[in-house]
Amino acid sequence: MPTTVPPVEAAVVVHRLRKTYGGRDVVDGLDLHAAAGEVTAVLGPNGAGKTTTVECCEGLRSPDGGTVRVLGLDPVTDAVRLRPRVGVMLQDGGLPTGVRALEMLRHVAAMYAAPRDVGELAERLGLHAFARTTVRRLSGGQRQRLALAAAVVGRPEVVFLDEPSAGMDPQSRHAVWDLVRELRADGVAVVLTTHLMDEAEDLADRVHVVDHGRVIASGSVPELLAADADGPAPTVRVDVTAEVDDAALTAHLTTTLPGTTWHVSRTDPGTYQVSGPTSPTAVAAVTAALADQDVLVRRLSVGRRTLEDVFLDLTGRHLR
Numbered sequence: 001m002p003t004t005v006p007p008v009e010a011a012v013v014v015h016r017l018r019k020t021y022g023g024r025d026v027v028d029g030l031d032l033h034a035a036a037g038e039v040t041a042v043l044g045p046n047g048a049g050k051t052t053t054v055e056c057c058e059g060l061r062s063p064d065g066g067t068v069r070v071l072g073l074d075p076v077t078d079a080v081r082l083r084p085r086v087g088v089m090l091q092d093g094g095l096p097t098g099v100r101a102l103e104m105l106r107h108v109a110a111m112y113a114a115p116r117d118v119g120e121l122a123e124r125l126g127l128h129a130f131a132r133t134t135v136r137r138l139s140g141g142q143r144q145r146l147a148l149a150a151a152v153v154g155r156p157e158v159v160f161l162d163e164p165s166a167g168m169d170p171q172s173r174h175a176v177w178d179l180v181r182e183l184r185a186d187g188v189a190v191v192l193t194t195h196l197m198d199e200a201e202d203l204a205d206r207v208h209v210v211d212h213g214r215v216i217a218s219g220s221v222p223e224l225l226a227a228d229a230d231g232p233a234p235t236v237r238v239d240v241t242a243e244v245d246d247a248a249l250t251a252h253l254t255t256t257l258p259g260t261t262w263h264v265s266r267t268d269p270g271t272y273q274v275s276g277p278t279s280p281t282a283v284a285a286v287t288a289a290l291a292d293q294d295v296l297v298r299r300l301s302v303g304r305r306t307l308e309d310v311f312l313d314l315t316g317r318h319l320r
């Protein structure tokens with residue numbers, strides 16, 4: 001996997017971070033960095049230690065080991081100096097619940113020297129529709145949008161977004177992505193955690209994959225795809241109506257296409273991934289072999305491996 005040496009100008013540098021709960025290292029020597037003008041995505045299975053790491057960067061938790069620097073400062077001891085320069089969107093919103101939505105945003109904006117235009121921000125995140133609703137009555141997605149607005153209204157230099165588009169409808173998600181791209185273009189260091197691989201693939205300049213409290217892979221999406229053990233081989237994906245005899249399918253392909261190597265795996269019930277040197281003949285051979293097995297193909301697509309494929313290969317398929 002590509003190694004990562006933090007650039008001198010990194011806005012966020014986490015070095016050998018350790019955080020222990022009840023004698024268990026939930027963050028266990030984690031290194032990552034995030035640069036200004038880039039979107040850095042932190043990915044990992046449930047419980048991998050992403051939120052704990054981000055909360056150490058936000059100064060909400062104190063490390064048990066290692067160092068964290070945000071804009072060259074310690075997020076815990078320099079919290080007062082960092083507050084006007086860092087925007088934070090917590091996973092649970094973390095908003096006061098008794099105030100009206102827009103009133104809350106105006107109040108947050110008033111705490112900064114040169115805030116964004118609240119009306120414009122409210123417009124682009126669709127906050128006007130629930131401007132006078134109290135925060136406790138907002139839907140999950142509305143609360144997320146308000147939390148995002150509060151995180152960016154002060155024109156921060158660094159923004160931490162913990163699962164920013166979780167629970168949002170597709171329209172809101174696109175509005176969030178546009179805003180994140182704009183922040184990047186303005187030179188902001190955006191650090192986000194997400195479980196949405198397409199979100200990371202679309203937005204992230206740099207990805208850190210975390211598992212068991214450590215970064216197990218880092219790089220740009222093309223670097224991660226290229227560094228993948230199986231290589232960025234094109235794949236055929238088939239959705240089928242019955243069980244496939246994958247050994248028979250592999251044997252059929254290697255016999256029909258001499259000199260090639262194939263790997264067939266079931267990715268989900270009813271979905272198989274066939275990896276190998278894909279060609280028009282190979283696609284025909286896959287469908288012929290499935291016809292031999294009396295398996296009807298409901299959908300077939302040919303494509304490269306995705307970040308999700310790489311993620312699953314790195315972190316496994318078992319539930320956490």
Ligand SMILES: Nc1ncnc2c1ncn2[C@@H]1O[C@H](COP(=O)(O)OP(=O)(O)OP(=O)(O)O)[C@@H](O)[C@H]1O
Binds near residue numbers: 026045
């Ligand atoms: N205050 C706490 N006390 C005890 N254990 C904690 C505490 N906070 C987090 N943990 C544990 O630390 C581990 C990492 O949690 P964390 O929230 O950082 O994971 P995550 O990668 O953000 O997961 P998710 O994707 O589910 O949000 C989990 O096993 C969690 O139960």
